[in-house]
Amino acid sequence: MRARQRHLQFVDAVRMTTPAEQFLLDVPEFVVFRGETGPAELQICSPIVSGTAVRLRDGSWARWVGGVDLLRLQDLAHKPIHSRDLARRLALAGINLDKATTMMAWCVREGALAASLATIR
Numbered sequence: 001m002r003a004r005q006r007h008l009q010f011v012d013a014v015r016m017t018t019p020a021e022q023f024l025l026d027v028p029e030f031v032v033f034r035g036e037t038g039p040a041e042l043q044i045c046s047p048i049v050s051g052t053a054v055r056l057r058d059g060s061w062a063r064w065v066g067g068v069d070l071l072r073l074q075d076l077a078h079k080p081i082h083s084r085d086l087a088r089r090l091a092l093a094g095i096n097l098d099k100a101t102t103m104m105a106w107c108v109r110e111g112a113l114a115a116s117l118a119t120i121r
Contacts, residue, residue: 026105028115031086033077035070035112056110066103068095070112073104080116 040053040061053061054070063070068090076089083104090100107113 026108027083027101027113028108029083030080030116031077031083031104031108031113032080032116033074033112034114035074035107035110037071037074054112056112062110065106066099068100068103070107073107073112077113 035054037052037054038061039050040063041048042051042053042063043049044051051063052071053063054074056062072093073086073090077086081089087097087100087104090103091097095103104113108115
């Protein structure tokens with residue numbers, strides 16, 4: 001039930017906000033993955049399977065947001081990365097750039113991505 005609510009909230013965010021505006025307001029210049037990962041029961045094409053997911057601020061677990069695997073995000077942002085570079089890398093992986101930026105803003109709000117004080121040299 002929570003997964004469905006999160007999905008519908010994400011879809012509403014995509015429709016209601018210009019992704020570029022959302023991105024500029026919610027995503028720091030440099031980000032790093034800060035989500036806690038752990039074992040969770042995941043629904044994949046109806047069956048429930050054990051897997052790894054990311055804990056959200058409300059204590060629930062999620063693996064995908066807007067079709068984006070959060071573990072892919074973890075791989076890409078395991079060390080500080082410029083947010084625009086992260087968005088571009090997600091786009092290269094086949095994720096629409098607008099969807100990627102909206103998803104990143106959502107992940108910042110949920111604690112999966114956090115601002116990084118370190119800059120890349």
